[in-house]
Amino acid sequence: MNNNTENIIEHVKKVLVNFLSxxxxxxxxxxxxxxxxxxxxxxxxxxxxxxEQVDINFTEGISERVIVDKIITLAERLLLKEKxxxxxxxxxxxxxxxxxxxxxxxxxxxxxxxxxxxxxYRVHNGEANLxxxxxxxxQAQWDDCDFYLNEAYNNFKLAEFETGYAKCENMFGxxxxxxxxxxxxLTHFETALIYLKKSDDISTQAMILTNLGIIYTIYGDFEKAxxxxxxxxxxxxxxxxxxxxxxxxxxxxxLYTRMGEYYLALEHFNNSIxxxxxxxxxxxxAVSYIGKAFIYTKLKNLPLAxxxxxxxxxxxxxxxxxxxxxxxxxxxxIIQSNLNNFELSEEFFESSIRxxxxxxxxxxxxxxxxxxxxxxxxxxxxxxxxxxxxxAEKIFKSIKKDE
Numbered sequence: 001m002n003n004n005t006e007n008i009i010e011h012v013k014k015v016l017v018n019f020l021s022x023x024x025x026x027x028x029x030x031x032x033x034x035x036x037x038x039x040x041x042x043x044x045x046x047x048x049x050x051x052e053q054v055d056i057n058f059t060e061g062i063s064e065r066v067i068v069d070k071i072i073t074l075a076e077r078l079l080l081k082e083k084x085x086x087x088x089x090x091x092x093x094x095x096x097x098x099x100x101x102x103x104x105x106x107x108x109x110x111x112x113x114x115x116x117x118x119x120x121y122r123v124h125n126g127e128a129n130l131x132x133x134x135x136x137x138x139q140a141q142w143d144d145c146d147f148y149l150n151e152a153y154n155n156f157k158l159a160e161f162e163t164g165y166a167k168c169e170n171m172f173g174x175x176x177x178x179x180x181x182x183x184x185x186l187t188h189f190e191t192a193l194i195y196l197k198k199s200d201d202i203s204t205q206a207m208i209l210t211n212l213g214i215i216y217t218i219y220g221d222f223e224k225a226x227x228x229x230x231x232x233x234x235x236x237x238x239x240x241x242x243x244x245x246x247x248x249x250x251x252x253x254x255l256y257t258r259m260g261e262y263y264l265a266l267e268h269f270n271n272s273i274x275x276x277x278x279x280x281x282x283x284x285x286a287v288s289y290i291g292k293a294f295i296y297t298k299l300k301n302l303p304l305a306x307x308x309x310x311x312x313x314x315x316x317x318x319x320x321x322x323x324x325x326x327x328x329x330x331x332x333x334i335i336q337s338n339l340n341n342f343e344l345s346e347e348f349f350e351s352s353i354r355x356x357x358x359x360x361x362x363x364x365x366x367x368x369x370x371x372x373x374x375x376x377x378x379x380x381x382x383x384x385x386x387x388x389x390x391x392a393e394k395i396f397k398s399i400k401k402d403e
Contacts, residue, residue, distance in 0.1 A: 009033065012071060015090050019075065019083050028074055032067055065103060068095070072107075085111060085124040092131055097243060099282030099319050101135050108132050119158075126155030126164050133171060137178070138283060140322045140359035145175060163204065166195035170208050177215065178323070180362030182399055186215050203244075206235035210248055217255045218363070218399065225255055243284070246275035250288045262295050269295070286315035286324050290331065297334045305335050323364065326355035330368045337375055345375055366395035 009032055016025045068091055075087050088111045095104035108128045115121045115128075129152035136145040149171050156164025173188030192208045199205075209232040216225035229248050236244045249272035256265035269291045276284040289312035296305035309328050316324040333348035349372035356365035373389035376382075 009067070011094060012067060015087065015094075016071070019079055019087050024078065028071075032070065065100070068103070068107075082121070082124075085115070085121060089124070089127050089131070092128075096131065096135060097282070098280040099315070101138065101319065105132065105135055122155045122159035123161050123164060126152045126159065126161065129155060130164075130167055130171060137171070137175060139320045140178075140361070142175065142179070142360060149175070162195050163199050163201050166192040166199070166201070166204055166208070169195065170204065170211060173208075173211055177211065179360045180364075180366075180395065180399070182215055182218060182363075186212070189215070202235045203239055203241065206232040206239075206241075206244065209235070210244070210251060213248075213251055213255075217251070217258060220258075222255060222259060226252070229255070242275050243279045243281045246272045246279065246281055246284050246288075249275065250284055250291060253288065253291050257291065257295060262298055266292065266295050282315055283319055283321065286312050286319065286321060289315065290324060290327050293328075293331050294334075297331060297338065300338070302335050302338055305331065309335070322355055322359055323361055326352045326359075326361070326364060326368070329355070330364075330371060333368070333371055333375070337371075342375060342379060346372065349375065362395050363399065366392040369395075 133148035169192035177185035213228035253268035293308035329352035336345035370392035376385035
């Protein structure tokens with residue numbers, strides 16, 4: 001049984017002790033290990049030729065899908081409905097974290113169908129809708145994200161659950177921030193904190209502080225951004241939430257990148273990646289690899305920059321993370337420009353602009369447009385360059401007006 005399987009089993013064990021008795025938990029974990037070991041033994045009996053022909057990597061062991069299906073089957077039989085729904089939410093969140101968004105969506109859809117129109121479980125329905133909106137947010141499917149986010153808000157409103165309001169306001173802010181509407185994002189984040197004044201939900205508080213840090217970084221208010229990030233880390237440390245600590249380290253890496261403190265940025269990206277790998281936080285690996293790739297373009301280590309963009313692309317494609325793919329194209333464009341491959345560089349920048357335009361990510365579009373404008377200027381294509389540079393300047397000015 002390999003490390004990946006063992007990591008999944010350990011997470012499952014931590015989850016199940018909140019829902020099952022100690023003896024039931026141990027019995028279940030024992031059955032999972034038997035299943036995993038039998039799978040490994042079976043793989044040893046398959047010839048190398050057969051493995052090659054069907055392209056199976058048996059070293060990965062039993063998949064998380066098999067384990068989670070087994071948990072859900074057991075839980076439906078043993079748990080009361082409320083506990084069962086809590087477990088489904090936890091499993092869906094875990095699937096999102098490790099990059100299996102399609103299965104997370106399947107769990108959440110089944111959960112919502114299981115609840116139906118029962119008023120007693122409005123909060124659970126709201127939490128499920130909120131997670132669905134987050135999945136669509138990562139895929140830049142804004143309409144679907146907005147739809148399920150409003151569904152969640154309505155669920156929480158009917159349940160009079162103020163912490164739910166705060167979570168939705170935080171997600172609305174995240175949605176507007178991704179589209180470059182930072183003033184609206186800031187308003188939603190501040191509203192979210194107001195809803196949490198009487199709450200002891202420090203996890204949601206820390207997530208909002210993290211998002212405020214992102215906005216202040218974009219506005220260039222680095223001191224305020226660092227204060228929010230440090231406050232968020234302290235709260236996540238109290239919860240031992242290493243995945244979210246990893247995300248804050250990534251954001252600090254982005255902040256120090258904007259400040260031109262490249263080695264300090266690398267230190268934070270490395271901390272982020274280490275924690276992300278340890279905790280199977282795939283989406284954070286992707287963005288931190290992108291961050292490192294950009295740093296290496298600044299340090300003129302182009303082979304490393306290219307290697308990190310390739311690895312980031314592997315993660316982003318698995319996650320269907322279109323905006324990360326667009327950012328990878330931008331960095332690929334910078335790499336090729338530095339190698340004097342100007343035609344290829346232009347193609348990468350244009351692909352980045354197109355994707356950001358398709359998915360209404362104005363700030364990222366501006367960054368790519370600026371890079372393309374500078375490239376075209378260097379080729380004496382003044383009129384084309386001016387169009388791209390003006391487009392970028394217009395977006396950056398609109399952000400300045402929001403401050």
